[in-house]
Amino acid sequence: MSTVSLVPETRVLAIASHVSHFVKCGHDPHISYVGNKMATLVMQLLGCDVAALNTVHFSNHTGYRQFKGTRATAEQITELYEGLCQSHLTDFDVMLSGYAPSAAAVEAVGAIGMDLQRKAEKNPGSFFWVLDPVMGDQGRLYVSNDVVPAYKTIIHHADLILPNQFEAETLSGIKITSLSTLAEAITAIHATYNVPHIIITSVDLSRFTQSPSSQTTTPPDSLTVIGSTTRSDGPRVSSASTSQPWTATSAAQVTSPDDKVLGVPRRGQGHGSPSARATVQVLASMHSVLEKTMEARDAELRAADTRGDETLSEEERLKREHLRKSKAAEVRLVRNVQYLREPTVVFQAQEWRKEDLPAGSQ
Amino acid sequence: MSTVSLVPETRVLAIASHVSHFVKCGHDPHISYVGNKMATLVMQLLGCDVAALNTVHFSNHTGYRQFKGTRATAEQITELYEGLCQSHLTDFDVMLSGYAPSAAAVEAVGAIGMDLQRKAEKNPGSFFWVLDPVMGDQGRLYVSNDVVPAYKTIIHHADLILPNQFEAETLSGIKITSLSTLAEAITAIHATYNVPHIIITSVDLSRFTQSPSSQTTTPPDSLTVIGSTTRSDGPRVSSASTSQPWTATSAAQVTSPDDKVLGVPRRGQGHGSPSARATVQVLASMHSVLEKTMEARDAELRAADTRGDETLSEEERLKREHLRKSKAAEVRLVRNVQYLREPTVVFQAQEWRKEDLPAGSQ
Numbered sequence: 081m082s083t084v085s086l087v088p089e090t091r092v093l094a095i096a097s098h099v100s101h102f103v104k105c106g107h108d109p110h111i112s113y114v115g116n117k118m119a120t121l122v123m124q125l126l127g128c129d130v131a132a133l134n135t136v137h138f139s140n141h142t143g144y145r146q147f148k149g150t151r152a153t154a155e156q157i158t159e160l161y162e163g164l165c166q167s168h169l170t171d172f173d174v175m176l177s178g179y180a181p182s183a184a185a186v187e188a189v190g191a192i193g194m195d196l197q198r199k200a201e202k203n204p205g206s207f208f209w210v211l212d213p214v215m216g217d218q219g220r221l222y223v224s225n226d227v228v229p230a231y232k233t234i235i236h237h238a239d240l241i242l243p244n245q246f247e248a249e250t251l252s253g254i255k256i257t258s259l260s261t262l263a264e265a266i267t268a269i270h271a272t273y274n275v276p277h278i279i280i281t282s283v284d285l286s287r288f289t290q291s292p293s294s295q296t297t298t299p300p301d302s303l304t305v306i307g308s309t310t311r312s313d314g315p316r317v318s319s320a321s322t323s324q325p326w327t328a329t330s331a332a333q334v335t336s337p338d339d340k341v342l343g344v345p346r347r348g349q350g351h352g353s354p355s356a357r358a359t360v361q362v363l364a365s366m367h368s369v370l371e372k373t374m375e376a377r378d379a380e381l382r383a384a385d386t387r388g389d390e391t392l393s394e395e396e397r398l399k400r401e402h403l404r405k406s407k408a409a410e411v412r413l414v415r416n417v418q419y420l421r422e423p424t425v426v427f428q429a430q431e432w433r434k435e436d437l438p439a440g441s442q
Numbered sequence: 443m444s445t446v447s448l449v450p451e452t453r454v455l456a457i458a459s460h461v462s463h464f465v466k467c468g469h470d471p472h473i474s475y476v477g478n479k480m481a482t483l484v485m486q487l488l489g490c491d492v493a494a495l496n497t498v499h500f501s502n503h504t505g506y507r508q509f510k511g512t513r514a515t516a517e518q519i520t521e522l523y524e525g526l527c528q529s530h531l532t533d534f535d536v537m538l539s540g541y542a543p544s545a546a547a548v549e550a551v552g553a554i555g556m557d558l559q560r561k562a563e564k565n566p567g568s569f570f571w572v573l574d575p576v577m578g579d580q581g582r583l584y585v586s587n588d589v590v591p592a593y594k595t596i597i598h599h600a601d602l603i604l605p606n607q608f609e610a611e612t613l614s615g616i617k618i619t620s621l622s623t624l625a626e627a628i629t630a631i632h633a634t635y636n637v638p639h640i641i642i643t644s645v646d647l648s649r650f651t652q653s654p655s656s657q658t659t660t661p662p663d664s665l666t667v668i669g670s671t672t673r674s675d676g677p678r679v680s681s682a683s684t685s686q687p688w689t690a691t692s693a694a695q696v697t698s699p700d701d702k703v704l705g706v707p708r709r710g711q712g713h714g715s716p717s718a719r720a721t722v723q724v725l726a727s728m729h730s731v732l733e734k735t736m737e738a739r740d741a742e743l744r745a746a747d748t749r750g751d752e753t754l755s756e757e758e759r760l761k762r763e764h765l766r767k768s769k770a771a772e773v774r775l776v777r778n779v780q781y782l783r784e785p786t787v788v789f790q791a792q793e794w795r796k797e798d799l800p801a802g803s804q
Contacts, residue, residue, distance in 0.1 A: 089777065098494075100493045100495045100526065101493045101526060101529075117494070124486075124776045125487075128776065130776075131462045132460075132462055133462045134496075137496060137499070137514075137518075139521075139525025139526050139529075140526065140529055144529045146525075148521045148522060148524055149521065149522055149525060150521075156511075156512055159501075159512075160462055160500075160501045162501075162510055163462075163509050164463060164502065166510075167463075167506045167765050167768070168765055169463045169501075169502055403529050403530055407531060414489050414491055415448065415451065415489055
């Protein structure tokens with residue numbers, strides 16, 4: 081690896097979950113967040129120094145439907161950060177905050193983000209907080225109800241948030257069933273939380289009630305990433321009239337045993353905003369690594385030793401099969417770093433056409 | 443990175459300490475173990491899939507002389523392993539066990555190693571347990587006294603142990619002050635614990651009371667790695683007459699603020715045992731990465747903002763300086779992966795000459 085393929089030197093504080101068993105990411109009804117094991121390794125492979133503050137310590141990801149381990153308390157999260165502070169180890173360029181196991185933990189993470197912002201006040205633009213408001217997926221919360229208002233309080237302070245479709249609905253109070261409700265939700269999130277950058281990490285356009293022309297190339301079950309940035313050089317501007325929404329379609333569904341990679345690179349007109357450019361790079365990397373993962377998964381399942389399965393009860397057999405498929409689908413990252421850095425597919429972001437936006441937001 | 447530079451596919455369970463703040467390794471009076479953050483990342487960069495089971499969760503390494511965080515209990519360590527077992531995630535090729543925070547935790551780690559050995563019984567040679575008996579350094583224990591007998595019990599089951607000089611003394615009951623006492627200690631460890639591979643990770647030959655010819659090229663304060671493998675194709679043979687000791691001299695002292703890289707590559711006759719070959723590769727990688735670390739450390743210290751230091755008390759000023767030096771000396775790994783994989787220096791292992799061995803062991 082040459083230093084050419086590395087990102088600029090970046091010091092990252094990553095506050096998220098840790099699972100012992102290898103790495104996991106992606107879209108899965110049971111776990112839609114990217115844990116610290118994957119996030120930390122990816123950022124390290126790209127050349128970032130990452131301090132990992134783990135919010136849970138689990139044996140394996142929850143997609144296996146069983147796991148053991150412990151959750152960090154808010155006090156433990158705060159204490160680790162205080163340890164960094166007392167030794168002057170808080171000169172981070174970026175904070176990435178993901179899953180936190182309770183409302184108090186979300187508040188503790190929020191306090192850390194705000195403290196880092198205060199410390200960076202002297203150098204405007206020197207600190208960037210990426211917040212993944214992990215609350216649920218597929219129409220269902222998988223955190224306790226009080227986590228939602230906790231996120232609603234801290235999101236005001238983040239620079240970029242990464243909700244999935246359900247989380248965007250939860251934050252906006254708007255059910256996303258069409259391009260216009262999607263645009264309304266984005267508008268509402270910008271306006272309500274004054275957050276300058278939003279990337280909705282997974283929207284299933286094929287299920288929308290409307291059928292605009294932009295959907296004709298969207299295969300069923302693929303996911304579209306929608307981004308929006310307020311157009312402003314000065315103070316944050318949050319009205320929809322200043323937003324620059326864009327879309328990029330991909331498929332990142334290999335990690336659930338029953339999923340398939342269905343991505344069709346979209347070669348529409350390119351959209352050049354920084355977050356759009358970053359997203360298409362991420363999608364291309366994910367797509368390439370997940371393709372390699374799927375090949376390895378299929379090979380592992382073909383070679384699987386299923387002897388003894390016939391002696392199990394039907395329930396036990398299905399459970400065993402689920403565990404086998406979950407294990408086979410673990411992301412193959414360490415052997416495929418070159419595809420992370422130099423993906424073999426090209427995605428392009430597409431500007432969201434004005435006619436797709438609801439009246440009043442154009 | 444091409445796959446050419448990767449090691450063969452290896453699934454590793456790494457049970458060791460986790461610190462949030464970046465990575466740390468090396469020889470330091472305050473912390474001489476390689477924590478999981480460094481060990482996991484190095485193995486991942488070389489292409490291993492690593493499951494990290496963390497025994498402590500600290501904000502930063504203890505060389506800063508202050509840190510916050512929590513220690514895992516033996517029950518928590520065991521529970522995480524049970525989580526892996528219940529989902530059939532224990533097909534590891536290698537287990538690397540490092541720091542455990544109590545005697546009960548050492549016993550829990552030992553039970554995990556033995557369980558993995560039992561699971562691998564059907565495929566002899568398919569599982570290898572590397573055990574770093576972290577107990578102390580520089581003549582002093584930094585674990586509680588009951589950790590020592592706990593290690594003495596589990597070491598019988600390991601395939602390779604990595605004591606430093608003090609730990610080798612503790613395990614053998616022999617004070618190492620000369621080549622002959624060093625050989626006696628190795629002989630005693632092989633005999634007492636029936637362990638086939640021993641690598642003593644740091645011996646300071648320059649302080650030995652004897653001065654054999656092999657020391658003439660050893661610079662003061664450099665460290666020599668001593669290895670020994672029982673020569674056996676069948677059952678383990680533990681007498682010294684079957685051991686093949688070798689040495690390799692390096693210097694891995696950058697991580698303590700006051701240390702300097704002093705390594706002089708030794709170009710003696712090469713020694714071809716697998717553990718010797720692996721060790722010289724590790725030394726070359728460490729040396730190259732630590733050279734880059736030292737350059738970056740010096741640059742960081744030259745650029746350090748020391749304004750305000752003059753207003754501090756002498757004690758506070760020294761503390762601030764120590765923290766600054768500790769931070770500057772954090773290992774620069776993610777930006778220097780090419781030096782890990784393709785180091786710029788060459789070390790060679792040297793066979794330990796028969797005349798250096800004590801009578802009766804030749």
